[in-house]
Amino acid sequence: MAIAWDWLKQKNFRLNDPNLHPVVAQRGWEVVFEAWRKGIYVLITQGNRTFKEQEEIYAKGRRKNPDGSWTVVNKKEIVSNAKPGESYHNYGIALDFALYTPDGKQVTWDMNTDFNKNHKKDWMEVVQMFKARGFEWGGDWRSFKDYPHVQMTFGFSIAQLKAGKRPSRPAMVVQVPEPKITDKKKEEYMIPVAKADKIIALIQAKWKEKDEQIKQYQKMWQEENAKPDKCQQKLDEYHRAAEALRKDKKELGELADEVRKVSGRRAANN
Numbered sequence: 001m002a003i004a005w006d007w008l009k010q011k012n013f014r015l016n017d018p019n020l021h022p023v024v025a026q027r028g029w030e031v032v033f034e035a036w037r038k039g040i041y042v043l044i045t046q047g048n049r050t051f052k053e054q055e056e057i058y059a060k061g062r063r064k065n066p067d068g069s070w071t072v073v074n075k076k077e078i079v080s081n082a083k084p085g086e087s088y089h090n091y092g093i094a095l096d097f098a099l100y101t102p103d104g105k106q107v108t109w110d111m112n113t114d115f116n117k118n119h120k121k122d123w124m125e126v127v128q129m130f131k132a133r134g135f136e137w138g139g140d141w142r143s144f145k146d147y148p149h150v151q152m153t154f155g156f157s158i159a160q161l162k163a164g165k166r167p168s169r170p171a172m173v174v175q176v177p178e179p180k181i182t183d184k185k186k187e188e189y190m191i192p193v194a195k196a197d198k199i200i201a202l203i204q205a206k207w208k209e210k211d212e213q214i215k216q217y218q219k220m221w222q223e224e225n226a227k228p229d230k231c232q233q234k235l236d237e238y239h240r241a242a243e244a245l246r247k248d249k250k251e252l253g254e255l256a257d258e259v260r261k262v263s264g265r266r267a268a269n270n
Helices: 005-011 022-037 051-058 122-132 158-162 181-189 193-225 232-262
Strands: 041-046 062-064 070-072 094-100 149-151
Touching (some): 005 022, 005 041, 022 041, 094 122, 193 232
Antiparallel strands (some): 062 070
16 A cells, blocks of 8 residues: 555654755755655655764764764764764754655665656665755765765765855755645545456446336336327326436446546546
8 A cells, every 4th residue: 555645744844843944955856756756665764963963873883982082883883974963964964764664564774665666676665765866865975874874965065064064055845845736636536447447347337227127117118008098197197207318327327437537547438
């Protein structure tokens, strides 16, 4: 079952952090939305990060010494070589991401998944979406590759940022993408073709049944009308019954056309 956009929006609340650069936030939402439309469910796991949070991450696999220096105690546990102030996260211009499994029950950092079955790795599809919007990818780094990491440096080095320089923040309101009404209708009401064919077959069977009943009433009307002592009441009754059945037939035909439309097929009279 596909993950609903409203649900995924709530999970990506980190993109709403006012400390995140608005351009980074906007481009991040665009990637999450584009991926969602392709059946890939992105979770932004980190956006803006405080210096304290950076130190906690840097401390993994290390021990801080009394003189402020650090000693590596477990190299396998190290997840970052950036001390506080040395990560673009600390300036609100970097993101980390992961992927949801299609049921939304698990988060994965597996770079080899192909949940949307298009014969492409989901992770790399997302990476290309970020790159197309001006992000750098940590997986391209020569040393200490950081595969979940993307950043938009705006041409600033860490040294410049530590010195107090900052990229300008345009006066803009971050717009969270929303599916168009037509997209919502397709998402909510689209019927698979195979299922639509079964429904249409049932409708057609009912249509033929109504048609046979009309023929029977027409025959009964003709027989009654041919009698010397024909009964007008019966003739009227047969006529009303046949007209009601014709109305039913018309509604069944319209219903079949509606099913065809929401399954992507053409209407029978087109």
